[in-house]
Amino acid sequence: MKHTKNMISTIYDTLNASDLDELEDIYKNWASDYEYDVIQLAGYVGHLITSDLLLNNLENSNARILDAGCGTGLVGEILFKNNFKNIEGIDFSEEMLSIANQKNIYKSLNLFDLTKKLAYSNNSFDAVICAGTFTCGHVGPESLEEMLRITKKGGFICFTVRKQEWEAAPYMKILDKLVNSYSLKKVVHNTSDYNIKEGVSCQLCLYQKTC
């Protein structure tokens, strides 16, 4: 991943982490500045576009929602303000979770690695939302199947994929496979703003698990 003109250095470091230990270390040191850096400096809107999209498609405000890669809780804050309060968060960074915890919006926050099997039963959540986490050096398309396993029939998965990650990894191939195995229905899949000040777009996706 190249360092482009407007990319802030910590984002560059996270996208180029050589393994999950290095990535975890970067988030550990970045957690307290994360929100200022991504929103003010990079113009990040991943939390806004995913929350908006999910809120436009979820009817029941008691819906059980998993915020996967919840970080400091930017997504949870929006859902909570919109009266969706049955939210759980998972992330692999203790320091990011600790900031999310201070907001008192999540029913539970747990330390999980999204590249591993998740400790939830099949068909547990009405929606899984994952903003900013399918990106270079983070979580790849292989994790989509696990997110779908824990999504209820009729439930949604809503996520962003950073442009360069979308181009480098087989998202479309894996989604096509999942469309067959889970009768996944594409609700929205388009190109959207992502890190506006950095000039980077993403794929914004909402899929529904129909069986």
Ligand SMILES: C[S@@+](CC[C@H](N)C(=O)[O-])C[C@H]1O[C@@H](n2cnc3c(N)ncnc32)[C@H](O)[C@@H]1O
């Ligand atoms: C760019 S941040 C996005 C956070 C939040 N969703 C948002 O919109 O602000 C990416 C998050 O993914 C988490 N993360 C990266 N790799 C992970 C993994 N393998 N398992 C769980 N969380 C991971 C990081 O700790 C970080 O909080």
